[in-house]
Amino acid sequence: MTMKWFAHKRIRHTLRYHPVPRDAWNRLMREAAIFRALSAVERAHLRELSALFLRRKEFSGVRGLTVSAEMALAVAAQACLLILQLGLDCYDDWVGVVIYPGAFRVVRDSTDTIGLVSRQESILSGESWSRGPVILSWDDVARDLAAPEPGFNVVVHEFAHKLDMRDGSANGMPPLHPDMARQQWTEAFSDAFNRLQRQQEQQLYSGIDAYGATAPEEFFAVASEYFFTAPHTLHQQFPAVYEQLVLFYRQDPASRQKMTS
């Protein structure tokens, strides 16, 4: 009881004394395509969530990068778009956002099904750790803002992984709401995943990034990127997946874009 009251008081304090500066906010809303179709009410709510996100999360730059207030805001606002109707509690099991100046290299051992360990090197634009930090390349975040490509958004991708990992593992199924049916989710996602894999094997381009065919958890993250940046494409290619994401995110970006265009 007391804790809850205390939490509410802190939220009100943050919103009153540490709001997102209006100029920076308006500039971001004007310049970033991903926010363009939001209503005034949605924007106001997103601004509040972003202020709370900035107070609760710890941003750090590595390799000499200094994270400016504007950079942190751009990440916070995109991260909060996913949870606009879900609440900030969905991100309460971790605190760090680590930003590299550009794409970064990771070397990791992996064990295959027969127990062979191999050392793999990859160049990444983002990465999420279960209960740990989100890691982003600023080059990629900046590109999504300045020259957005429909279906691609590194912040949406990594924070979708974060939501997926809330139940402990990234497997393409985040904890669903009580009013959702597990079976419908599984059918929609596995049908779509299998179809994308087949299309990729036959080298057919379906309109959805083939990276989604690499694993179910990547399919969920890629589908989320399309949901927020190219909702009509996702709706057209995989309508059942789109419907499940409407239920999960409690938003309908395709109808939002229709109303403004």
Ligand SMILES: [Zn+2]
């Ligand atoms: Zn991923």
